[in-house]
Amino acid sequence: MKNLLRSSIPLSNQGNAFQLLLPTRRNVFMLIAAAALSGLASPVALAHSSSLSFDNAWIRASAPGQKNGAAYVQITNSGSHDMQLAGASSDRTERIELHTIDRTSGVARMKEVETINIPSNKKVALEPGGYHLMMINIKEPFKEGETVPLTLQFKDAEPVTVDFEVKPITFQPNESGPHGHGSGHGHH
Numbered sequence: 001m002k003n004l005l006r007s008s009i010p011l012s013n014q015g016n017a018f019q020l021l022l023p024t025r026r027n028v029f030m031l032i033a034a035a036a037l038s039g040l041a042s043p044v045a046l047a048h049s050s051s052l053s054f055d056n057a058w059i060r061a062s063a064p065g066q067k068n069g070a071a072y073v074q075i076t077n078s079g080s081h082d083m084q085l086a087g088a089s090s091d092r093t094e095r096i097e098l099h100t101i102d103r104t105s106g107v108a109r110m111k112e113v114e115t116i117n118i119p120s121n122k123k124v125a126l127e128p129g130g131y132h133l134m135m136i137n138i139k140e141p142f143k144e145g146e147t148v149p150l151t152l153q154f155k156d157a158e159p160v161t162v163d164f165e166v167k168p169i170t171f172q173p174n175e176s177g178p179h180g181h182g183s184g185h186g187h188h
């Protein structure tokens with residue numbers, strides 16, 4: 001670039017003043033353009049929640065006096081970036097934690113995790129025995145048949161509100177039935 005600009009300056013004295021000014025202006029413009037491009041680089045790299053889809057979002061109806069409850073959903077990421085589920089909220093509960101089931105001690109224990117990775121072109125099932133949304137201090141019991149919106153937050157992407165269906169208190173997901181793509185493993 002420098003060589004090109006230099007060689008474009010004519011040797012004639014008449015043209016010098018004007019021609020010398022032009023490359024300077026061009027240099028300034030190039031700097032501004034470069035700054036604008038580097039500013040654009042990070043938003044372009046951001047993942048978009050629109051690449052996510054949600055299936056089988058459900059909550060079991062609350063038992064009398066039940067304080068906490070779990071919410072389950074299958075999340076499919078059809079985008080080219082991995083997505084990180086980073087939290088959830090609802091006005092029906094004090095707070096929602098992301099939990100997994102830890103079996104390393106031989107006993108199944110719930111353990112809080114910071115994020116749940118939803119890899120590019122994969123489906124991740126939040127389901128009984130695995131990842132779940134742990135609703136802490138339910139304000140009003142979940143009644144069978146109602147729909148409860150939960151807002152799911154993702155790292156570096158817009159939050160998504162998903163409607164969760166409240167299933168009967170005895171509901172068990174059908175383990176022997178047909179599974180969606182990628183959700184057939186992880187059962188015990």
Ligand SMILES: [Cu+2]
Binds near residue numbers: 070110
């Ligand atoms: Cu839990």
